[in-house]
Amino acid sequence: MGQVETGVLKTHTIVHFTPSNITAEIESIEINYETIKEAIPGDYVTLHVKSIHTRELRPGLIGSDPTNDPTQKS
Template sequence: GEFEAGISKNGQTREHALLAFTLGVKQLIVGVNKMDSTEPPYSEPRFEEIKKEVSSYIKKIGYNPAAVAFVPISGWHGDNMLEPSTKMPWFKGWLVERKEGKAEGKCLIEALDAILPPARPTDKPLRLPLQDVYKIGGIGTVPVGRVETGVLKPGTIVVFAPANITTEVKSVEMHHEALQEAVPGDNVGFNVKNVS
């Protein structure tokens, strides 16, 4: 079936799980979809089989399966999406155990709500890896990237590494709107003085 294709050696399920881990995604939710299409429909053994196989694979990558919510769902029919489904009385809910504490629930929305937001350290020095640099006529040089730590605001003196160029930030924009300050998580463009 589709699950077997996805979890096979070059399958998309494996690829996405590995990509997520490699890109630094720390928290994972596994929604086992199309439960309405199992044989028989809403089959507990089929869910358990998939959960076991996915757990084994994500553990090899580096995730802790105990910290991952596994939720049997049917996106088409809405089962276990926003409220518990009557079609899977065998599903007693998901439980996540992590050092920050436990979380539990019955449906996908609760698993999403249980995701812990990442720390956004504004107290640390400014770090903003650049994704690109634009040269805009009449404006000048506009580096763009996401603030990882610290705060960026007009008037800030910044140093570009590895070139070791120091300059002042003239303005900061996000989605074409001027910002008084950008904090971790913000994707911004900023105008700098005398840098080409």
């Protein structure tokens, strides 16, 4: 669970998570157990990520577009 800070998050989007260095496709997005097609800044969302076990995604990870100025580990 996390908050969308900027941009629009859509299903079937490829997202890169930093600092874990995981890249995966968003299968679905939920707000309060309701599936939605996209999330906007300020939305608190739960992501279902393709081919990634939930234990691999932990609090503090930052998701970004890997093709458009992705976040970097400092």
